Amino acid sequence: MKNQRRLLGIDLCRGLAAFAVILVHSGDRSWGIPISDSAIQLRHSFYFAVPFFLATSLYFTTQKNLSNFTLSFWQKRLKRIIVPYLLWSVFYLISKSIVFWFSNDNSQISKLFSDPLSIIFFGGASYHLYFLPLLLSGTLWLYLARDIKKVSILSIISWLIFSILIYKILFLTDNTFEMDSYIAFSDIIHLIPSGNWFYPICRIILVYLAWSLRCLPYFLGAILINRLLENHQNKWLYSKQIIFLLALIFSFMNTIGKKITIIPLIINNLVIAYCLLLLGLFCSKYIKNNILIRNVGLCSFGIYLIHPFVKSAVEIILIQFLPQLTNSVSIASMLVYSISTFLISWIFIFILSKHKLFSKLI
Secondary structure (H helix, E strand, O other): OOHHHOOHHHHHHHHHHHHHHHHHOOOOHHHOOOEOHHHHHHHHOOOOHHHHHHHHHHHHHHOOOHHHOOHHHHHHHHHHHHHHHHHHHHHHHHHHHHHHHHOOOHHHHHHHOOOHHHHHHOOOOOOOOOHHHHHHHHHHHHHHHHHHOOOOHHHHHHHHHHHHHHHHHHHHOOOOOEOOOOEOOHHHHOOOOOOOOHHHHHHHHHHHHHHHHHHHHHHHHHHHHHHHHHHOOOHHHHOHHHHHHHHHHHHHHHOOHHHOOOOOHHHHHHHHHHHHHHHHHHHOOOOOOOHHHHHHHHHHHHHHHHHHHHHHHHHHHHHHHOHHHHOOEOHHHHHHHHHHHHHHHHHHHHHHHOOHHHHHHO
């Protein structure tokens, strides 16, 4: 896109979301070291990244002219998701294997390749790669976009409420996607013997079904926001008062709202994601020609994809020079991990983006 056509507010929010992912991954109980209550609270306030990335991707995709949803569109769309997914999966498999080999930890190498199905279809090569097949599952709802865009706003809202109820039931019955075991609909999949030839097929279908149901509210929310903005292009909508109100709602739902048990998590995430999306859209009116913001927006997805590798390198350096930060998880340690990892990842992706082939593939 040309510089003057980019929505720099969205670029800023993309950069913020990429940083949020890194901060969330910069310390939790899985590290096996003490974690302070304040650090836990800080992490919880940065869980908005994946919902925002889903909302943004589906919003801009459903904004396209529906006549463009041709075979060529699908080929380009799938290529933009599948090619980076495969390349980054290979990258993490190789890099982890090298690290385990040098540390003489053959058991970890065996564990890494113990579930080929999860590596190929569910992002098993690294914990964050699941987002790409998740996004692919959400993209498949675009087949319905042409028909849904023709119905009334009230009907879209009704379908949105229905999709939230479906996912809520899925969540309450523990049939959502499980990161540890890379399965979904555990009650069903456990009825099928793992040695049965039908088991892998069933497992893939159920995981992608669970992901699709998770993405459906975001897809319908994207359709709804597009319809509302099409019918209301008033200048007051982009006023500073509206921006302040959206920021207030985002802050409330991202902190206090998460503690209100009567608000389902899916509703909380939807409100947070689309508040941040609208903030980015409306703030774009006031942000002009900022090269840094534009660049962080362009590099944000690359930052997301490479950050676990960089974070591991940062951890090795900190163990040598600041070991006190690696003995426990605190706000200070999380900020040191996340800020340094974010900046190094940004620089690395910026350098790679200068190469046309790398930029296209990753």
